[in-house]
Amino acid sequence: MIKVVVAGAAGRMGQEVLRAVHKSEGMELVGAVDKFQEGVDVGTLIGTGELKVLITTNLEETLVTLKPDVLVDFTTPEIVFNDVKIALKCGVRPVVGTTGMGSAELAEIKELCVKAGVGCIVAPNFAIGALLMIKFAAEAVKYMPHVEIIELHHDKKLDAPSGTAIKTAELISQVRGDFQQGLAAEIEKIPGARGGEFDGGIRIHSIRLPGYVAHQEVIFGGVGQTLTIRHDSISRESFMPGVVLAVQKVMHINSLVYGLENILFE
Incomplete structure (x- = not known):
């Protein structure tokens, strides 16, 4: 069972990811992080009824406490790079749909993946x-x-x-x-x-x-x-098959993969 935390969970893409992870076999939604909606049960957001997964605001504390396998990040360009660094420091594998990171940031993530021995997938588009x-x-x-x-x-x-x-x-x-x-x-x-x-x-x-x-x-x-x-x-549902595929695949890589096509067409 792949344990997943979603960052940017209260946003439109984040809510779609919550639904996709919740209904996917072999995955368990264990946490959700966002600067908005703190303390709200994610089931209330996505209309499933209570899931006993509450939105928190501190990513590092959440990852240390819950020890998930994967962080799915759909936040904003200003914070995504820091989110990825936090995840890798905690030994958590990031799957990133937030755009805005440049070549220098991707190069640093690649080095951090090697040091941490865990994989990361950054995809400009999951459709x-x-x-x-x-x-x-x-x-x-x-x-x-x-x-x-x-x-x-x-x-x-x-x-x-x-x-x-x-x-x-x-x-x-x-x-x-x-x-x-x-x-x-x-x-x-x-x-x-x-x-x-x-x-x-x-x-x-x-x-x-x-x-x-x-x-x-x-x-x-x-x-x-x-x-x-x-x-x-x-609709944003179009991205979810790719997100689910990335969550599954990131468990089997130990480096940075930039672009889902490098997994889809391998």
């Missing part, structure tokens, strides 16, 4: 369809190297561009190598009108509006044609 979108985009760029990315999320998302967009751009850039797109003489009449620029001139455009959950288009342009690869998460 299986989103991972397929990234995989297909990496294939398409071999033939159509001119590409831009549009990512669309709800207006409560704190970071931009999304981790999924960055992961997509990283993989596209690796596949197409030194290719440089864009017009050198281009002028932005309003700064930022062309979006953020990734390596090789890949433009990433971020849209934040109520009504969206998580969506992305990867648009390729060629002579007389365009190709669009799009993924839509209609």
Whole structure:
């Protein structure tokens, strides 16, 4: 039985994770951490009736007391890095869906995993369809190297561009190598009108509006044609099969894995 604590439990993604862990065979929801809703039974949040698992606010105390196997973190970019370090110090395996950590932070997590001898999975996106979108985009760029990315999320998302967009751009850039797109003489009449620029001139455009959950288009342009690869998460339930898979898989690794595709397509 895999014992799981959820950080960011009172948030929308956190509540979905609570439901997913609670109903998954081979897993036991033993704790929940959030700066809001302290003392509330998580069953009240997710509509299952009391589960006798109360929300706490101190992550380290919770991990030391409950001694879980896995911490699932869906918090905020400001605290996720510290959460992961606390978990690894306690010998707990993190599964991280919070985006916003940079390459330096990931490199430090990788070193901490080695020292602690436990695994960690950091995934910009847990939706299986989103991972397929990234995989297909990496294939398409071999033939159509001119590409831009549009990512669309709800207006409560704190970071931009999304981790999924960055992961997509990283993989596209690796596949197409030194290719440089864009017009050198281009002028932005309003700064930022062309979006953020990734390596090789890949433009990433971020849209934040109520009504969206998580969506992305990867648009390729060629002579007389365009190709669009799009993924839509209609609800947060779309991420849960990937979260459950990551919780199961992290028990069998002793290093950092960045991107669920490295497990799904292994």
